Amino acid sequence: MFRVTDYGRQRWRTRPAFCYPSADSGHWLEHKRAVLDVTRKLGERTRTRSSLTLALQRIAARIASQQVYEVEWSDRLFGAQSSRIRVEGLWVAGSYARGALDCGDLDVIAKVVSEQGILPWRATISRTLVGHAPDVRLYSGTPEKNSSGVSFPEARLVWSPAEPNWQAAISAITVDPSAARYSRRTDALPVRTEQLYLDNLDALEQLLDLKLNQVIDWVWLPADEISVRPETWSSDAREFADSLRQQRGKKTHSVMQFVIQYHEQYDNCAIWDRSMFSDKSSFRVGGSQVFAGRPPVQVELLNEIWCSSLVVAPHLSRRGPNGLWIISRGVNHPIEQAFRERTLYYLEMGKRPWIVQEIDGWRRIHSLELFRSGKHAEKVATKERSELKKVGQEEFEIDVAAATGSELLRLIAAVDVIEFASARLAISRDGMFFDDVTERASADTLLALIDGARGKSRR
DSSP states (O other), X not given: OOEEOTTOOEEEEOSOOOOOOOHHHHHHHHHHHHHHXXXXXXXXXXXXXXXXHHHHHHHHHHHHHOOEEEEEEEETTTEEEEEEEEEEEEEEEHHXXXXXXXXXXXXXXXXXXEEESOOOOHHHHHHHHTTTOTTEEEEEBOSSSBTTSSOOTTOEEEEOSSSOOHHHHHHTSOOOTTOOSOOSGGGGSSSOGGGSOOSOTHHHHHXXXXXXXXXXXXXXXXXXXXXXXXXXXXXHHHHHHHHHHHHSOXXXXXXXXXXXXXXXXXXXXXOOOGGGBOSSSEEEETTEEEEEESOOOOGGGGGSTTOSEEEEEEOOOSSOOOEEEEEEEOTTSHHHHHHTTOEEEEEEETTEEOOEEEEETTEEEEEEEOBSSHHHHHHHHHHHHHXXXXXXXXXXXXXXXXXXXXXXXXXXXXXXXXXXXXXXXXXXHHHHHHTTOSSOOOHHHHHHHHHHHHHHHHO
């Protein structure tokens, strides 16, 4: 159905693209929230101590026989480089150093200095000293200060020029069957820090503080509990998946299958549009900002009205854990608190909000009209029912629904533009460009408009 608006753009009503989780899906999410601390990292693959001992012996033997390496590598700023590096110490850390029988990986620390040229990147040093040994992670520096950003008080010296007997050093590490695998605060996160793109670990510490204070909240959805069934997806979702296959890498396409299934099955709120590709590894799906690959955790986006949740989806890996980390505002987030008592009304068709797709040339957005009262919404619904009847589409039932607090925020974030109280507000960047305005609506702008409309209705 097409109609021409006052500003001369064509609009038609799309398949309703948003509804709140059903009773079944809500129960499922609450269950996952309740058992998160128990089940976290169950999907992570572990290695036996004996297999990692062999890997550590090979690394130590190599360094003991050769401490100086000529390295050809490429710097992102200065191009091709030639460096000579020397190893001055090797330590083993983490669960292996504590004596655990099963370990997620082997953490080793190498003190490396440059004899000629600049010191290569950590990844280059790791390839030089460790090669492609699976499940081995090398950090440059010392146990006290290294490229991981954290100290390793449990670290054990394996080799140094002053203490070269690495065989004795490894044998001297006592096995402790009761040794805990996780000892750092950031181990409470549902993914390994290596799966994320981080400038430093302080950001993760702050993330844990925000969750503790209920400013944010999250759930972890293991990949093996999400059954990917493309045959059940909407046509829009299948087209979105096809575009991913053609325009993105194989790993991104693979993990995005779980993202699509999650939104189609549990949220039922996604607007699948190929224009929502932000870049090669981030996407906007309704009100969710999806980050795939080795993603950042941009929790600050939750301070914006156009983002209701983050979906952090690391590339699937042999070690894992594999799944979706869904981060949302908590009950103490300022925006959640500000909207807690605010209620607006909207039209829905088939129990889903009636979202309009607007097209202007090659640009397209999605918009939604909100109403300050159920009475006002019912008047518009009556008019729309009449229009549908005229064109012989009486099978479409139009109803009035209300959204309050978190539900209202999710609804607003799902679209590009909202219309309310004779105003048209850009929510997303696409909405801003579409309407040729210079800024997006803020939470304060929306609150002022809602409260102003409420005051007018009382008068």
